[in-house]
Amino acid sequence: NLEWGVRDDPDRCRALGLFILGSCNRNDCLAYDPHYIYMNAPAGDYWIIVDGRDNSTIAYTLTIHCGDNPLPVELTSFDAVSEENGVHLRWTVASELDNDGFEIQRSNADSEDWVIIGYVRGRGTVSSSATYNFVDVDVVASRSYTYRLLSVGVNGEQETLGLVSATYTSAEPSVASEFRFLGNYPNPFNPSTLLRFETAEASEIAIEVFDVQGRLVSRLLSGVVAAGVHEVSFHADGLPSGLYLARLRAGSNSDLLKMILLK
Incomplete structure (x- = not known):
């Protein structure tokens, strides 16, 4: 079971094809398909040719699944x-x-x-x-x-x-800060991550995300939050890989959390 695809504009790849050869001989073609191939073949060496007839260079991905029932x-x-x-x-x-x-x-x-x-x-x-x-x-x-x-x-x-x-072994409750980030999971992440924070009492909370240039890219929360542990999701669809900073604000106080988007 062999599947493949291109990472470029499909309109530029209409002449692109995939050949599976039993030997280094184009006439010894076992299978051909412009996008997807299923085939059964004994163990051995095979040649794979990606043929772009318009002589253009295209980036592509190629995945090969071996075995009768590959694990998901x-x-x-x-x-x-x-x-x-x-x-x-x-x-x-x-x-x-x-x-x-x-x-x-x-x-x-x-x-x-x-x-x-x-x-x-x-x-x-x-x-x-x-x-x-x-x-x-x-x-x-x-x-x-x-x-x-x-x-x-x-x-x-x-x-x-x-x-x-x-x-679960609970730790002694912290009283050093009235509010704080508890982290985000996963980190690095792609394309979304879950931020956790806690407040010692009901507070007016704002959570915003900035890129490394200090530009605001997302406003996650703005409003009164009850005391306790809370969660908010950050979806980074459409944003480039890199470091992002989440800022938690309550009045004149703030806390920062570093997050890494890795695509």
Whole structure:
């Protein structure tokens, strides 16, 4: 199963084609298609030719899936760690195939039922590794939890990837600051990340995002927020890769958070 595509204007690539050859001989063509190829062939060496008949140079991506039933997601690690603001889940994948995202489920000693607590978007079909993060903030001190990670395909099919357990150990509450950022997950991110912040009392809060030139690129929140831990999403669609600064303001006080967009 071999798929390919171009990263340029499709109108400039109408003459582009893909050939699979059994040997270094154009007459020994096993398959041809202008966009997508399915083929079965024994193990061995094959030649792949991308033919642009208009003599132009085009950047392209090429993905090869080997085996009868390639895994939609190849999981390499899955961990759960108790942190100050909740249980931090982190998992790494080596590749993804038609992956819409990851569903996070949780159970505890009081119940054997699985409850959906979150969803993290995947990257579709890629052959490169990536690390994902999710923080379960709805936890109780000294209680143990089991987490189940599932991949969800673009067709809706689900597959269980792994299980981990952790006991949440709460830290002593901080009284050093009236309000502050608790971080963002994931970081680096693409194309969205979840910012967490806390306030000791109800406050007029504004959260804005700036690029490294100091230009405002997004206004995430403006209004009165109750005391406690809160979340707000930052979607960076259409923005270039780089460093971005989130600023949390309450009156004359402010807090900054550095975020890295990596496309």
